[in-house]
Amino acid sequence: MNLSSIRIITANIENLVKFYEEVTGISVKQHTPDFAEINTPTATLAIGSTRTLQLFGGNNVAQPAQNRSLIIEFKVEDVDKDYERLASYLQENIVQKPTIMPWGNKSLLFRDPDGNLVNFFTPVTTEAMARFDSHNRK
Template identity: 30%
Template sequence: MTIKKIEHIGIMVKDIEASIKFYNEVIGMEHLNTILHANGVIKLAFLAFSGSPDAQIELIEGYNAELPAEGKTHHIAFTVEDLDAEVERLKSLNVKARDAQITTLPNGSRYFFFYGPDGELFELFEPGQA
């Protein structure tokens, strides 16, 4: 198993710029970067605390901002070294996948979503080359 750490926690937002400002000014997190998803619609912003880039919050705009307050956390992501091997391992364990394939982002990062036993959403994330 190559799971190394919690990569990020994804939170859906209505206005990514307002949320970046809030997480910066109120929570004290630094904005690391914002990228447009490969689908050309969803924006992803990553934030972390100064000196702690290993634990990040991912803000997601354009997916579904209409969930109730207790449903804003979209997923928990784990960093992996070999996404293909981990996806095969999940299949061998009969873990239910959300999508049939791995998604690649414009920066080369790749991810795969799957469900926990209570329907919670998890992501395996293989970082691309920055």
């Protein structure tokens, strides 16, 4: 089994599409006015409007801008460079400047316009780099 995608449900799809294009530098593929995707080599971040909830059983299935338990994580080449590139854009949405975590990743934490927590990280210790090398060989 492989994780294929994570989907964010939002009341303002245009705002999130613009935000994720800016922070990732990846063009978003907008399939319909209510559904878009950011494709990476390992997984996809999907963005759906609240109108798509009707396809999944109704408005009560998910609520936009209510997440407080999920972190959307992107492995980046150099988290310090991304911080320099994005600091003025993110401004008050930065939760934590680049910091080395106990498990060996250097992480930049920030919130998207809906309040979802986003982590840009770079493995920096030998152990962390080896862990990601082994993931790539599977």
